[in-house]
Amino acid sequence: MPQRKTQPQRASAPGRRRELLSLAAEVFAAHGYDATTVRRIADEAGMLAGSLYYHFDSKESMLDEILSTFLDELWEGYDTVLAAGLGPRETIEALVTESFREIDRHRAAVAIYQKESRQLAAQPRFRYLTVSQERFERAWLGTLERGVADGCFRADLDVRLAYRFVRDTVWVAASWYRPGGGHTPEEIARQYLSMVLDGIAVRA
Amino acid sequence: MPQRKTQPQRASAPGRRRELLSLAAEVFAAHGYDATTVRRIADEAGMLAGSLYYHFDSKESMLDEILSTFLDELWEGYDTVLAAGLGPRETIEALVTESFREIDRHRAAVAIYQKESRQLAAQPRFRYLTVSQERFERAWLGTLERGVADGCFRADLDVRLAYRFVRDTVWVAASWYRPGGGHTPEEIARQYLSMVLDGIAVRA
Amino acid sequence: MPQRKTQPQRASAPGRRRELLSLAAEVFAAHGYDATTVRRIADEAGMLAGSLYYHFDSKESMLDEILSTFLDELWEGYDTVLAAGLGPRETIEALVTESFREIDRHRAAVAIYQKESRQLAAQPRFRYLTVSQERFERAWLGTLERGVADGCFRADLDVRLAYRFVRDTVWVAASWYRPGGGHTPEEIARQYLSMVLDGIAVRA
Amino acid sequence: MPQRKTQPQRASAPGRRRELLSLAAEVFAAHGYDATTVRRIADEAGMLAGSLYYHFDSKESMLDEILSTFLDELWEGYDTVLAAGLGPRETIEALVTESFREIDRHRAAVAIYQKESRQLAAQPRFRYLTVSQERFERAWLGTLERGVADGCFRADLDVRLAYRFVRDTVWVAASWYRPGGGHTPEEIARQYLSMVLDGIAVRA
DNA sequence: CATGAATGAGTCTTCATTCAT
DNA sequence: CATGAATGAAGACTCATTCAT
Structure with a gap:
């Protein structure tokens, strides 16, 4: 039987494993990790509590795997965008769009990330959250700064504030977004970008 | 509207009470309510766990009092704004400014609210969170719609999306805002409004 | 006398069986039965936990087989000595020597016996431990008493105390003895006997 | 209320604490720590399992306190003996006597020590067991060596073997010793010393 | 013979809460 | 007002054991 070395600890059919993680993510997102x-x-998986420990070695390791899987995929997308050599505005557009796509694919993981990452980042095991966050900040902040230098973004903005503004604006969406709810990620991205870039007020 | 709960069995100096609540809020905000x-x-108050029960009848009732106190004050401010008969744009400006002022005054409570309100709203005791949220939505959504009708806000926006955009944009700030950190609430409000209303891109 | 247990439901090569038992004994000795x-x-056997149940019907039955096998062999040796019609001093010498030989052969089993027998003896299944212990006591105590009567052992000793002294003295050695460590069992026996019989002090 | 700083974590009446530890020691000794x-x-203390955690922060910390308290007292006695400047034979006599006194006072702790110390010593928390054991070995071994040099102990002995012989001989007694059982510690010590020093055989 | 997956009973531990003093 | 001690319910996790494949 193929024992993928990628699998931690005891091997379990990768399918079952993913299924369980997806389930767990859903519950974590809905009720909070601690709760x-x-x-x-x-219960949700139709087994007894102890049985989960055949597949994972702790509740925390489920959380870990959920978050790290999500971040891995996120960075795959981001890195592609950042390596494309786009101008600042196009980069922001692409990052926002990519973000909404990730929200679409990993809604639960994103929601968990939003709610728990700050506390988790304090634990050594979740150090990678901090690392990721710093890369994240450099990517966005750098792009915004390039855009200001370029003249395509307004020069009168507090760039750090703008960074937070854009960042939060996008990711909080995970808290209300429901996939298959009329809006595709791309549509939402377009609308958000329109607001973020041009504002909601009518141009004078 | 936050229900007036029966005051704790035994009376305790209102000063001490507020002090303890403020402390509790800080800890809830920093570590999460459950955690x-x-x-x-x-510990933080320099007493033993059991002693808190002289002042409050449960952990939950502390949370309740923290949140309802905050919401009471929030609505006092909002109601003043909404009753002032301002135009849509000015109303939005005033609401955003008022919001940042509340974040400044009740940072901990706002952070708790952001993180926990969704779960809490399910419990009967915290029904008022839902009620408040609905009033909130009516106020903001109505103003935006008036603004679109007025022609001062762009007609091509999905108003619900815009509502969420503005709402989240403002309140998430509580998660990183530190009072006394260089920016007054009014300054932050001005910057945010500038971004929300006019966008971050340079006008064509 | 160790009871002949029903052999495991399914047959398994006796070689493999012994191998597994030896492995188990080693681990029991090293970490304690419970632990x-x-x-x-x-793991040590290169199989999965469940697979052991093909060979044995429980963890306890492994322990049982380890201990009873050891005791069977021990008594074979002891009985030969006791039937040889030696004098008290020579009997003690032969028993001690035989004991060190058993420690050499069954180090793990002896260590387990030392550590766990008291608790186990309470269970019906391990009654034979008590039985063996009683025979043991009779053999040693009787020999010592004969020796005192004979005049070859000191008359001023508390015989029960002397019994415990000799008994413990010998068997605890299993806790530090490492086979192939410079001393043959016979050498150790000789040294121990020299100390037990003549003391460590220089004769006046 | 006097809060002895000697007490770890939450203070609890030192009396109660000692009482609980003594109880725990008894149970550990009777059934083994793991079991x-x-x-x-x-149960034995007439309270619920969780209530123990008001006094101690874990099962392990109870064990820790039992063992370290015992060892502290043991070394107090030993150090007095070792500092007294006695000759080798008198030192051995005094150490053995002191040991039986400790067995009398801390029977349970000694029994636990005998059974569990080897495993425990591997954990960092119980490093002090190893340290103590090494001091122990130096004290006994050194005395024996001095005695051999002096000519009061036999020159033809393997000193390490003799050390183990004496050490085990004494401490295993904890496994059968019952205080108030006819023998005072001093009596037992005298008998043991007589056997250890002069042997059980009649002088040629 | 062995695996993979699960069971179910039990363990340590945590924590909000109570209450006599 | 506060302490000290305890309760009791619940939670994460472990592990011997089972069994279909």
Whole structure:
């Protein structure tokens, strides 16, 4: 039986594993990590609480795998965008669009990330959250600064504030976004970009 | 509207009470409500866990009082704005400014609200969170719609999306805002409004 | 006398069986019976925990077989000595020497016996430990008493105390003895006997 | 209320604390540390399992305190003996006597020590067991060597073997010793010393 | 013979809460 | 007002064991 070395600890059919993680992510997102009992996840999976430990070695390691899988995929997308050599405005557009696509694909993980990452980042095990966040900041902040230098973004903005503004604006969407709810990620991205770039007020 | 709860069985100096609540809010905000133990709060207050129960009848009732106090004050400010008969744009400006002022005054409570309100709203005791949220939505959404009708806001926007955009944009700030950190609430409000209303891109 | 247990439901090559038992004994001795997980033994054997149940019907039955096998062999040796019609001093010498030989052959089993027998003896299944212990006591105590009567052992000793002294003195050696470590069992026996019989002090 | 700084974590009446530890020691000694459930100890103390955690922060910390308290007292006694400037034979006599006194006072702790110290010593928290053991070895071994040099102990002995012989001989007694059982520690010590020093055989 | 997956009972531990003093 | 001690319910996790494949 193929034992993928990628799999941590005991091997379990990669399919089952992913299925369980997806389930867990859903529950974590809905009720919060702390408030979610292992039993709740097991119930949802139709097994007993203890049985989950055949697949994962702790509740925390499920969380870990959910978040790191999400971040891996996120950075794959981001890196492609950042390597494309686009201008600042196009880069922002592409990043925002990519972000909404990730929200679409990993809604639960994103919601968990939003809610728990600050606390988690303090633990050594989740150091990578901090690392990712710093890369994130450099990417966005750098692009905004290039844009200001370029003259395509307004020069009178506090760039750090603008960074937070854009960042939050996008990611909080995960808290209300429901996939298959009329809007495709691309549509939402377009609308958001329109607001972020040009504002909601009518031009004078 | 936050319900007036029966005041704690035994009376305690209102000063001490407020002090304890403020402390609790700080800890809840820093570590999350669930993750905060009553003992932690008591430690911070220099007393034993059991002693807190002289002042409050439960951990939940502390949370309740923190949130309802905050919402009471928030609505006082909002109601003044909404009753002032301003135009849509000025109303938005005033609401955003008022919001940042509340974040300044009740940072901890706002952070807690952001993180926990969704779960809490499910409990009967915290129904007022839902009520408040609905009033909130009516106020903002109505103003935006009036603005579109007026012609001062762009007609091509999805108003619900715009509502979420503005709402989130403002309140998430509580997660990084530190009072006394160089920016007054009014300054931040001005910058945010500039971005929200006119966008970050340079006008064509 | 160790009871002949029903051999495991399904047959398994006696070689493999002994190998597994030897492995299990080693792990039990090293970490304690309770602290040893079935999985640990299986790991050591290069199989999964569940697979052990093809060979044995429980963790306890492995322990049982380890101990009873050891005691069977021990008594074979002891009985030969006791039937040889030696004098008290020579009997003691032969028993001690035989004991060190058993420690050499069954180090792990002896260590387990030392550590766990008291608790185990309470269970019906391990009654034979008590039985063996009583025979043991009769053999040693009787020999010592004969020796005192004979005049070859000192008359001023508390015989029960002397019994415990000799008994413990010998068997605890299993806790530090490492086979192939410079001393043959016979050498150690000779040294121990020299100390037990003549003391460590220089004769006046 | 006097809060002795000597007390770890939460203060609890030193009396109660000692009482609980003594109880726990008894149960650990009787059933083994691993096999003893926290609930069992609590039962014995007439409280619920969770309540123990008001006094101690873990099962392990109870064990720790039991063992370290014992070792502290043991070394107090030993150090007095070792500092007294006695000859080798008198030192051995004094150490053995002191040991039986400690067995009398701390029977449970000694039994636990005998059974668990080897495993425990591997954990960093119990490093002091190893340290103590090394000091122990130096004290006994050194005395024996001095005695051999002096000519009061036999020159033909393997000193390391003799060390183990004496050491084990004494301490294993904890496994069968019952205080108030006819023998005072001093009596037992005298008998043991007589055997260890002069042997059980009649002088040629 | 062995694996993979699960069971179910039990363990340690945490924590909000109570209450006599 | 506060302490000290305890309760009791719940939670994460472990592990021997089972069994279909």
